[in-house]
Amino acid sequence: MHNRPSTTFTRQLQELRASLPPEAPDPLIDPPPDAFLHLWECAKVAGIGMRDLLVVRQPLDFRAAGAYSLEDHDIWVWYAPDAPDEQALRPLLHELAHAQCPPQLPYASFEEEWEEERATWKRAIALAHAWEMGHLFSEEIVAGLLEEVEACLQQRLAASAILGSTDTERTERALKQLWLEANVRGWAGELLHDVLTGANTDPGLLMEVLTFDRCMLHACWELVHELEDDPDPDILFGPLSRLGDGFLLVKAVEMLQRTLASCARHEEALRTRLATRSWQMVTLGTMSYERSRQVIQDEASLQEAIALVNQLCFEAHGYALRMNWQCFDELFSKQNQVAHPARLYCLHLFFTPWTEVLTEITPWIDPEMLPDCQKRLPRTVWFLFPRGVDTMLLEVAWQLFLLSWIRCAEISYGGSLSTPVNPLQDRREAQRAPSPEDSESGNGSTMGGTV
Numbered sequence: 001m002h003n004r005p006s007t008t009f010t011r012q013l014q015e016l017r018a019s020l021p022p023e024a025p026d027p028l029i030d031p032p033p034d035a036f037l038h039l040w041e042c043a044k045v046a047g048i049g050m051r052d053l054l055v056v057r058q059p060l061d062f063r064a065a066g067a068y069s070l071e072d073h074d075i076w077v078w079y080a081p082d083a084p085d086e087q088a089l090r091p092l093l094h095e096l097a098h099a100q101c102p103p104q105l106p107y108a109s110f111e112e113e114w115e116e117e118r119a120t121w122k123r124a125i126a127l128a129h130a131w132e133m134g135h136l137f138s139e140e141i142v143a144g145l146l147e148e149v150e151a152c153l154q155q156r157l158a159a160s161a162i163l164g165s166t167d168t169e170r171t172e173r174a175l176k177q178l179w180l181e182a183n184v185r186g187w188a189g190e191l192l193h194d195v196l197t198g199a200n201t202d203p204g205l206l207m208e209v210l211t212f213d214r215c216m217l218h219a220c221w222e223l224v225h226e227l228e229d230d231p232d233p234d235i236l237f238g239p240l241s242r243l244g245d246g247f248l249l250v251k252a253v254e255m256l257q258r259t260l261a262s263c264a265r266h267e268e269a270l271r272t273r274l275a276t277r278s279w280q281m282v283t284l285g286t287m288s289y290e291r292s293r294q295v296i297q298d299e300a301s302l303q304e305a306i307a308l309v310n311q312l313c314f315e316a317h318g319y320a321l322r323m324n325w326q327c328f329d330e331l332f333s334k335q336n337q338v339a340h341p342a343r344l345y346c347l348h349l350f351f352t353p354w355t356e357v358l359t360e361i362t363p364w365i366d367p368e369m370l371p372d373c374q375k376r377l378p379r380t381v382w383f384l385f386p387r388g389v390d391t392m393l394l395e396v397a398w399q400l401f402l403l404s405w406i407r408c409a410e411i412s413y414g415g416s417l418s419t420p421v422n423p424l425q426d427r428r429e430a431q432r433a434p435s436p437e438d439s440e441s442g443n444g445s446t447m448g449g450t451v
Helices: 008-019 034-045 085-100 110-130 139-163 168-185 189-197 203-210 239-244 246-265 267-275 299-314 354-361 392-403
Strands: 053-056 066-068 075-078 280-284 287-295 319-331 342-353 379-385 409-416
Touching: 008 053, 008 075, 034 053, 034 085, 066 085, 075 085, 085 110, 110 139, 110 168, 139 168, 139 189, 139 246, 168 189, 168 203, 189 203, 203 246, 203 392, 246 267, 246 299, 246 392, 267 299, 287 299, 299 342, 299 379, 299 392, 319 354, 342 354, 342 392, 379 392
Parallel strands: 053 075, 287 379, 319 409
Antiparallel strands: 066 075, 280 287, 319 342, 342 379
Protein backbone atom coordinates (compact mmCIF):
# COMPACT_ATOMS: atom_id res chain seq x y z
CA MET A 1 0.00 0.00 0.00
CA HIS A 2 2.66 2.50 1.03
CA ASN A 3 4.86 2.13 -2.07
CA ARG A 4 2.06 3.06 -4.48
CA PRO A 5 1.56 6.56 -5.89
CA SER A 6 -0.10 9.06 -3.58
CA THR A 7 -3.90 9.05 -3.65
CA THR A 8 -6.56 11.35 -2.24
CA PHE A 9 -6.88 9.37 0.99
CA THR A 10 -3.14 8.84 1.46
CA ARG A 11 -2.59 12.58 1.06
CA GLN A 12 -5.32 13.23 3.65
CA LEU A 13 -3.60 10.71 5.92
CA GLN A 14 -0.27 12.52 5.48
CA GLU A 15 -1.92 15.83 6.36
CA LEU A 16 -3.48 14.27 9.46
CA ARG A 17 -0.12 12.86 10.55
CA ALA A 18 1.52 16.27 10.09
CA SER A 19 -1.11 17.89 12.33
CA LEU A 20 -0.56 15.50 15.26
CA PRO A 21 2.06 15.88 18.01
CA PRO A 22 5.11 13.60 17.68
CA GLU A 23 4.06 11.43 20.62
CA ALA A 24 0.62 10.69 19.16
CA PRO A 25 0.05 7.17 17.80
CA ASP A 26 0.00 6.78 14.05
CA PRO A 27 -3.58 7.37 12.87
CA LEU A 28 -3.38 4.40 10.48
CA ILE A 29 -4.21 1.02 12.03
CA ASP A 30 -1.98 -1.37 10.08
CA PRO A 31 -2.87 -4.17 9.73
CA PRO A 32 -6.61 -3.55 10.10
CA PRO A 33 -8.54 -5.51 12.73
CA ASP A 34 -9.57 -9.04 11.75
CA ALA A 35 -13.28 -8.19 11.41
CA PHE A 36 -12.45 -5.60 8.75
CA LEU A 37 -10.12 -7.95 6.90
CA HIS A 38 -12.87 -10.59 6.87
CA LEU A 39 -15.32 -8.25 5.13
CA TRP A 40 -12.58 -7.11 2.75
CA GLU A 41 -11.89 -10.71 1.70
CA CYS A 42 -15.62 -11.35 1.24
CA ALA A 43 -15.77 -8.33 -1.07
CA LYS A 44 -12.81 -9.59 -3.10
CA VAL A 45 -14.44 -13.02 -3.51
CA ALA A 46 -17.63 -11.26 -4.66
CA GLY A 47 -15.64 -9.45 -7.35
CA ILE A 48 -16.09 -5.95 -5.95
CA GLY A 49 -13.37 -3.65 -7.28
CA MET A 50 -11.30 -2.03 -4.52
CA ARG A 51 -7.66 -1.14 -4.12
CA ASP A 52 -6.59 -0.28 -0.55
CA LEU A 53 -8.34 -0.28 2.81
CA LEU A 54 -7.30 2.36 5.33
CA VAL A 55 -8.64 1.92 8.86
CA VAL A 56 -7.87 5.06 10.86
CA ARG A 57 -8.10 6.14 14.48
CA GLN A 58 -9.31 9.62 13.49
CA PRO A 59 -11.66 10.54 10.63
CA LEU A 60 -9.99 11.83 7.48
CA ASP A 61 -12.94 14.14 6.86
CA PHE A 62 -15.15 16.18 9.15
CA ARG A 63 -18.34 14.46 10.30
CA ALA A 64 -17.64 11.35 8.19
CA ALA A 65 -17.12 7.76 9.27
CA GLY A 66 -15.74 6.53 5.94
CA ALA A 67 -15.49 7.19 2.23
CA TYR A 68 -14.93 5.47 -1.13
CA SER A 69 -12.78 7.07 -3.83
CA LEU A 70 -14.23 6.80 -7.34
CA GLU A 71 -10.84 7.72 -8.84
CA ASP A 72 -8.52 5.54 -6.74
CA HIS A 73 -10.95 2.79 -5.59
CA ASP A 74 -9.63 3.14 -2.04
CA ILE A 75 -11.79 3.01 1.09
CA TRP A 76 -11.15 4.53 4.49
CA VAL A 77 -13.18 3.91 7.64
CA TRP A 78 -12.89 5.31 11.12
CA TYR A 79 -12.38 2.79 13.92
CA ALA A 80 -12.46 3.76 17.59
CA PRO A 81 -11.04 0.82 19.59
CA ASP A 82 -13.24 1.67 22.59
CA ALA A 83 -16.41 1.49 20.44
CA PRO A 84 -18.18 -1.69 19.29
CA ASP A 85 -16.85 -3.12 16.01
CA GLU A 86 -20.35 -2.92 14.52
CA GLN A 87 -20.17 0.86 14.66
CA ALA A 88 -17.34 0.85 12.09
CA LEU A 89 -18.30 -2.30 10.18
CA ARG A 90 -21.57 -0.73 9.02
CA PRO A 91 -19.74 2.20 7.36
CA LEU A 92 -17.32 -0.28 5.75
CA LEU A 93 -20.25 -2.21 4.29
CA HIS A 94 -21.71 1.07 3.08
CA GLU A 95 -18.48 1.99 1.25
CA LEU A 96 -18.21 -1.52 -0.19
CA ALA A 97 -21.75 -1.08 -1.51
CA HIS A 98 -20.55 2.14 -3.19
CA ALA A 99 -17.64 0.21 -4.72
CA GLN A 100 -20.04 -2.52 -5.89
CA CYS A 101 -22.17 0.03 -7.75
CA PRO A 102 -20.30 3.35 -8.08
CA PRO A 103 -22.55 6.40 -8.41
CA GLN A 104 -22.78 8.28 -11.69
CA LEU A 105 -21.52 11.78 -11.03
CA PRO A 106 -22.39 14.59 -11.02
CA TYR A 107 -25.78 14.25 -9.37
CA ALA A 108 -28.57 16.23 -10.97
CA SER A 109 -29.95 17.35 -7.59
CA PHE A 110 -29.59 16.90 -3.86
CA GLU A 111 -32.64 14.63 -3.95
CA GLU A 112 -30.93 12.35 -6.47
CA GLU A 113 -27.75 12.22 -4.38
CA TRP A 114 -29.52 11.18 -1.21
CA GLU A 115 -31.82 8.75 -2.99
CA GLU A 116 -28.57 7.09 -4.09
CA GLU A 117 -27.49 7.01 -0.43
CA ARG A 118 -30.72 5.20 0.49
CA ALA A 119 -30.10 2.68 -2.28
CA THR A 120 -26.50 2.22 -1.11
CA TRP A 121 -27.59 1.39 2.42
CA LYS A 122 -30.03 -1.17 1.01
CA ARG A 123 -27.18 -2.79 -0.94
CA ALA A 124 -25.00 -2.71 2.20
CA ILE A 125 -27.73 -4.56 4.12
CA ALA A 126 -27.96 -7.15 1.33
CA LEU A 127 -24.17 -7.64 1.42
CA ALA A 128 -24.27 -8.09 5.20
CA HIS A 129 -26.90 -10.84 4.90
CA ALA A 130 -24.97 -12.53 2.07
CA TRP A 131 -21.82 -12.61 4.22
CA GLU A 132 -23.64 -13.79 7.36
CA MET A 133 -23.39 -10.37 9.05
CA GLY A 134 -27.09 -9.56 9.02
CA HIS A 135 -27.08 -8.95 12.78
CA LEU A 136 -25.38 -5.59 12.07
CA PHE A 137 -28.67 -4.21 10.74
CA SER A 138 -31.56 -4.61 13.14
CA GLU A 139 -34.91 -2.97 12.27
CA GLU A 140 -34.12 -0.19 14.72
CA ILE A 141 -30.69 0.43 13.16
CA VAL A 142 -32.13 0.49 9.62
CA ALA A 143 -34.86 2.95 10.62
CA GLY A 144 -32.25 5.19 12.23
CA LEU A 145 -30.03 5.09 9.14
CA LEU A 146 -32.89 6.06 6.83
CA GLU A 147 -33.88 8.90 9.17
CA GLU A 148 -30.29 10.12 9.07
CA VAL A 149 -30.30 10.08 5.26
CA GLU A 150 -33.46 12.21 5.22
CA ALA A 151 -31.92 14.62 7.77
CA CYS A 152 -28.80 14.94 5.61
CA LEU A 153 -30.92 15.79 2.58
CA GLN A 154 -32.89 18.45 4.48
CA GLN A 155 -29.68 19.99 5.84
CA ARG A 156 -28.22 20.32 2.34
CA LEU A 157 -31.36 21.84 0.93
CA ALA A 158 -31.33 24.36 3.78
CA ALA A 159 -27.59 25.05 3.43
CA SER A 160 -28.10 25.69 -0.29
CA ALA A 161 -30.80 28.25 0.49
CA ILE A 162 -28.53 29.96 3.05
CA LEU A 163 -25.59 29.92 0.64
CA GLY A 164 -27.64 31.30 -2.23
CA SER A 165 -26.43 28.62 -4.64
CA THR A 166 -27.42 25.09 -5.68
CA ASP A 167 -23.82 24.10 -6.45
CA THR A 168 -23.48 20.75 -4.65
CA GLU A 169 -19.75 20.91 -3.90
CA ARG A 170 -19.98 24.47 -2.60
CA THR A 171 -23.02 23.55 -0.51
CA GLU A 172 -21.10 20.67 1.08
CA ARG A 173 -18.30 23.06 2.03
CA ALA A 174 -20.83 25.56 3.38
CA LEU A 175 -22.53 22.90 5.49
CA LYS A 176 -19.16 21.73 6.83
CA GLN A 177 -18.34 25.33 7.81
CA LEU A 178 -21.74 25.70 9.51
CA TRP A 179 -21.08 22.57 11.55
CA LEU A 180 -17.61 23.81 12.52
CA GLU A 181 -18.99 27.16 13.66
CA ALA A 182 -21.81 25.45 15.53
CA ASN A 183 -19.25 23.31 17.37
CA VAL A 184 -17.30 26.42 18.36
CA ARG A 185 -20.49 27.96 19.76
CA GLY A 186 -21.22 24.79 21.70
CA TRP A 187 -24.41 24.04 19.81
CA ALA A 188 -25.73 20.49 19.89
CA GLY A 189 -26.16 18.86 16.49
CA GLU A 190 -29.92 18.86 16.93
CA LEU A 191 -29.92 22.64 17.47
CA LEU A 192 -28.10 23.38 14.20
CA HIS A 193 -30.38 20.95 12.35
CA ASP A 194 -33.47 22.64 13.79
CA VAL A 195 -32.22 26.15 12.91
CA LEU A 196 -31.26 25.06 9.39
CA THR A 197 -34.56 23.34 8.68
CA GLY A 198 -36.78 25.94 10.35
CA ALA A 199 -37.93 23.87 13.32
CA ASN A 200 -36.27 26.50 15.53
CA THR A 201 -37.20 30.01 14.43
CA ASP A 202 -35.20 32.02 16.96
CA PRO A 203 -34.04 35.07 14.91
CA GLY A 204 -30.78 35.43 16.86
CA LEU A 205 -29.76 31.85 16.09
CA LEU A 206 -30.85 32.22 12.48
CA MET A 207 -28.73 35.37 12.18
CA GLU A 208 -25.67 33.41 13.37
CA VAL A 209 -26.31 30.82 10.66
CA LEU A 210 -26.99 33.33 7.87
CA THR A 211 -23.76 35.23 8.63
CA PHE A 212 -21.49 32.16 8.61
CA ASP A 213 -17.95 32.67 7.30
CA ARG A 214 -18.37 32.61 3.50
CA CYS A 215 -14.67 33.36 3.06
CA MET A 216 -14.00 29.68 3.77
CA LEU A 217 -15.74 28.78 0.50
CA HIS A 218 -12.98 30.37 -1.60
CA ALA A 219 -9.74 28.40 -1.59
CA CYS A 220 -7.12 31.12 -1.20
CA TRP A 221 -7.03 34.70 0.11
CA GLU A 222 -4.17 37.16 -0.10
CA LEU A 223 -4.12 39.24 3.07
CA VAL A 224 -2.25 42.49 3.49
CA HIS A 225 -3.16 43.30 7.08
CA GLU A 226 -2.29 41.80 10.41
CA LEU A 227 -4.30 39.00 11.97
CA GLU A 228 -6.71 40.46 14.49
CA ASP A 229 -9.55 39.27 16.64
CA ASP A 230 -13.01 39.29 15.10
CA PRO A 231 -14.06 42.92 14.61
CA ASP A 232 -16.87 44.27 16.75
CA PRO A 233 -19.98 44.40 14.53
CA ASP A 234 -21.18 47.49 16.42
CA ILE A 235 -18.39 49.60 14.94
CA LEU A 236 -18.24 48.15 11.44
CA PHE A 237 -19.75 50.54 8.92
CA GLY A 238 -21.30 52.49 11.80
CA PRO A 239 -24.96 51.75 10.97
CA LEU A 240 -24.62 48.12 12.07
CA SER A 241 -25.13 49.45 15.58
CA ARG A 242 -28.75 50.01 14.55
CA LEU A 243 -29.25 46.25 14.79
CA GLY A 244 -30.02 46.88 18.44
CA ASP A 245 -33.59 47.50 17.31
CA GLY A 246 -35.10 44.05 17.91
CA PHE A 247 -38.00 44.42 15.48
CA LEU A 248 -35.74 45.75 12.70
CA LEU A 249 -33.26 42.95 13.25
CA VAL A 250 -35.95 40.28 13.04
CA LYS A 251 -37.34 41.75 9.82
CA ALA A 252 -33.84 42.10 8.32
CA VAL A 253 -32.98 38.49 9.18
CA GLU A 254 -36.18 37.36 7.51
CA MET A 255 -35.42 39.47 4.45
CA LEU A 256 -31.86 38.14 4.13
CA GLN A 257 -33.05 34.54 4.49
CA ARG A 258 -35.73 35.12 1.86
CA THR A 259 -33.31 36.86 -0.51
CA LEU A 260 -30.60 34.18 -0.25
CA ALA A 261 -33.15 31.42 -0.87
CA SER A 262 -34.36 33.31 -3.94
CA CYS A 263 -30.73 33.59 -5.15
CA ALA A 264 -30.49 29.80 -5.01
CA ARG A 265 -33.82 29.22 -6.78
CA HIS A 266 -33.04 31.68 -9.57
CA GLU A 267 -29.30 31.08 -9.76
CA GLU A 268 -29.07 30.42 -13.50
CA ALA A 269 -31.33 33.34 -14.42
CA LEU A 270 -29.29 35.66 -12.19
CA ARG A 271 -26.06 34.36 -13.67
CA THR A 272 -27.32 35.06 -17.19
CA ARG A 273 -28.63 38.50 -16.24
CA LEU A 274 -25.46 39.55 -14.45
CA ALA A 275 -23.31 38.29 -17.33
CA THR A 276 -24.87 40.96 -19.54
CA ARG A 277 -23.87 43.76 -17.17
CA SER A 278 -21.20 45.98 -18.66
CA TRP A 279 -17.86 46.45 -16.92
CA GLN A 280 -16.13 49.73 -17.70
CA MET A 281 -12.37 49.74 -18.16
CA VAL A 282 -10.64 52.54 -16.25
CA THR A 283 -6.94 53.41 -16.28
CA LEU A 284 -5.36 55.72 -13.73
CA GLY A 285 -1.63 56.18 -13.96
CA THR A 286 -0.13 52.73 -14.41
CA MET A 287 -3.12 50.84 -12.97
CA SER A 288 -6.13 49.57 -14.91
CA TYR A 289 -9.26 48.09 -13.37
CA GLU A 290 -12.86 47.29 -14.22
CA ARG A 291 -15.81 48.91 -12.49
CA SER A 292 -19.56 48.49 -12.33
CA ARG A 293 -22.47 49.96 -10.41
CA GLN A 294 -25.39 48.46 -8.55
CA VAL A 295 -28.33 50.41 -7.11
CA ILE A 296 -30.07 48.68 -4.19
CA GLN A 297 -33.59 49.98 -3.75
CA ASP A 298 -35.79 46.87 -3.42
CA GLU A 299 -35.51 43.15 -2.71
CA ALA A 300 -34.91 42.29 -6.38
CA SER A 301 -31.88 44.58 -6.57
CA LEU A 302 -30.64 43.30 -3.18
CA GLN A 303 -30.83 39.80 -4.62
CA GLU A 304 -28.76 40.81 -7.64
CA ALA A 305 -26.16 42.53 -5.45
CA ILE A 306 -25.76 39.44 -3.26
CA ALA A 307 -25.59 37.16 -6.30
CA LEU A 308 -22.91 39.38 -7.85
CA VAL A 309 -20.68 39.27 -4.75
CA ASN A 310 -21.10 35.49 -4.53
CA GLN A 311 -20.22 35.02 -8.19
CA LEU A 312 -17.17 37.26 -8.08
CA CYS A 313 -15.74 35.45 -5.04
CA PHE A 314 -16.84 31.84 -5.41
CA GLU A 315 -16.08 31.53 -9.12
CA ALA A 316 -12.57 33.02 -9.05
CA HIS A 317 -11.01 29.56 -9.25
CA GLY A 318 -7.24 29.60 -9.43
CA TYR A 319 -6.93 33.11 -7.99
CA ALA A 320 -6.02 34.35 -4.55
CA LEU A 321 -8.47 37.12 -3.67
CA ARG A 322 -7.89 40.30 -1.76
CA MET A 323 -11.09 42.03 -0.67
CA ASN A 324 -11.53 45.62 0.43
CA TRP A 325 -14.83 47.20 1.47
CA GLN A 326 -15.45 50.89 1.97
CA CYS A 327 -18.59 52.53 3.29
CA PHE A 328 -19.48 56.20 3.01
CA ASP A 329 -22.11 57.22 5.53
CA GLU A 330 -24.89 59.73 4.84
CA LEU A 331 -23.44 60.76 1.51
CA PHE A 332 -24.08 64.39 0.54
CA SER A 333 -26.16 64.96 3.67
CA LYS A 334 -24.48 68.26 4.43
CA GLN A 335 -25.13 69.68 0.97
CA ASN A 336 -28.68 68.50 0.59
CA GLN A 337 -30.60 67.59 3.72
CA VAL A 338 -33.17 64.88 2.94
CA ALA A 339 -35.08 62.39 5.07
CA HIS A 340 -33.16 59.45 3.61
CA PRO A 341 -29.63 60.44 2.50
CA ALA A 342 -27.72 58.36 -0.03
CA ARG A 343 -25.33 55.72 1.28
CA LEU A 344 -22.57 54.10 -0.69
CA TYR A 345 -20.60 50.85 -0.32
CA CYS A 346 -17.62 50.03 -2.50
CA LEU A 347 -16.13 46.58 -3.05
CA HIS A 348 -12.59 46.29 -4.44
CA LEU A 349 -11.42 42.80 -5.46
CA PHE A 350 -7.86 41.98 -6.49
CA PHE A 351 -7.10 38.70 -8.32
CA THR A 352 -3.65 37.07 -8.04
CA PRO A 353 -2.96 33.71 -9.76
CA TRP A 354 -2.21 30.92 -7.30
CA THR A 355 1.13 30.34 -9.01
CA GLU A 356 2.30 33.71 -7.67
CA VAL A 357 1.35 33.16 -4.03
CA LEU A 358 0.98 29.49 -3.15
CA THR A 359 4.48 28.49 -4.20
CA GLU A 360 5.81 31.20 -1.88
CA ILE A 361 3.58 30.24 1.05
CA THR A 362 4.07 26.49 0.59
CA PRO A 363 7.34 25.98 -1.35
CA TRP A 364 6.76 22.23 -1.81
CA ILE A 365 3.75 22.81 -4.08
CA ASP A 366 4.55 21.95 -7.69
CA PRO A 367 3.53 24.97 -9.84
CA GLU A 368 2.56 22.57 -12.64
CA MET A 369 -0.24 21.23 -10.41
CA LEU A 370 -1.82 24.69 -10.11
CA PRO A 371 -4.40 26.06 -12.56
CA ASP A 372 -2.95 28.06 -15.43
CA CYS A 373 -4.61 31.44 -14.84
CA GLN A 374 -3.94 34.64 -16.72
CA LYS A 375 -3.49 38.03 -15.10
CA ARG A 376 -6.83 39.64 -14.22
CA LEU A 377 -7.64 43.26 -13.64
CA PRO A 378 -8.99 44.28 -10.24
CA ARG A 379 -12.72 44.88 -10.08
CA THR A 380 -14.60 47.62 -8.30
CA VAL A 381 -18.35 47.61 -7.67
CA TRP A 382 -20.26 50.56 -6.21
CA PHE A 383 -23.40 49.59 -4.31
CA LEU A 384 -25.63 52.63 -3.87
CA PHE A 385 -28.63 53.00 -1.58
CA PRO A 386 -30.29 56.03 -3.23
CA ARG A 387 -31.36 59.08 -1.29
CA GLY A 388 -34.98 59.96 -0.78
CA VAL A 389 -35.92 56.27 -0.42
CA ASP A 390 -36.37 54.43 2.87
CA THR A 391 -33.88 51.59 2.41
CA MET A 392 -33.17 51.01 6.11
CA LEU A 393 -34.41 47.41 6.16
CA LEU A 394 -32.65 46.58 2.89
CA GLU A 395 -29.43 48.05 4.21
CA VAL A 396 -29.51 46.14 7.48
CA ALA A 397 -30.04 42.89 5.53
CA TRP A 398 -27.13 43.90 3.26
CA GLN A 399 -24.90 44.61 6.27
CA LEU A 400 -25.75 41.22 7.75
CA PHE A 401 -24.62 39.65 4.47
CA LEU A 402 -21.36 41.64 4.60
CA LEU A 403 -20.65 40.19 8.06
CA SER A 404 -19.98 36.90 6.25
CA TRP A 405 -16.97 38.46 4.51
CA ILE A 406 -15.15 40.33 7.28
CA ARG A 407 -12.68 37.50 7.98
CA CYS A 408 -10.86 38.15 4.71
CA ALA A 409 -11.84 41.76 4.14
CA GLU A 410 -10.15 44.99 4.96
CA ILE A 411 -12.90 47.38 5.94
CA SER A 412 -12.87 51.15 5.99
CA TYR A 413 -15.69 53.28 7.32
CA GLY A 414 -15.73 56.86 6.17
CA GLY A 415 -18.10 58.22 8.80
CA SER A 416 -20.26 61.19 7.82
CA LEU A 417 -18.64 61.91 4.49
CA SER A 418 -19.08 65.30 2.86
CA THR A 419 -17.67 65.54 -0.64
CA PRO A 420 -18.12 68.13 -3.40
CA VAL A 421 -17.70 65.42 -6.04
CA ASN A 422 -20.20 62.65 -6.73
CA PRO A 423 -18.19 59.37 -6.62
CA LEU A 424 -20.65 57.78 -9.04
CA GLN A 425 -20.12 60.19 -11.92
CA ASP A 426 -17.69 59.46 -14.75
CA ARG A 427 -14.73 61.46 -13.50
CA ARG A 428 -11.34 59.95 -12.91
CA GLU A 429 -10.72 61.88 -9.76
CA ALA A 430 -13.98 60.61 -8.32
CA GLN A 431 -13.31 56.88 -8.76
CA ARG A 432 -9.61 56.43 -8.32
CA ALA A 433 -8.83 52.73 -8.27
CA PRO A 434 -7.32 51.48 -5.01
CA SER A 435 -3.67 50.49 -5.14
CA PRO A 436 -2.09 47.85 -2.88
CA GLU A 437 -0.82 50.74 -0.77
CA ASP A 438 -4.38 52.07 -0.48
CA SER A 439 -5.50 48.70 0.86
CA GLU A 440 -3.19 49.00 3.83
CA SER A 441 -4.70 52.26 5.03
CA GLY A 442 -8.18 53.67 4.87
CA ASN A 443 -10.30 56.61 5.86
CA GLY A 444 -11.39 55.83 9.38
CA SER A 445 -10.64 52.70 11.41
CA THR A 446 -9.49 49.61 9.51
CA MET A 447 -9.88 46.09 10.78
CA GLY A 448 -9.79 42.59 9.43
CA GLY A 449 -8.97 38.97 10.03
CA THR A 450 -7.90 35.82 8.29
CA VAL A 451 -8.79 32.21 7.84
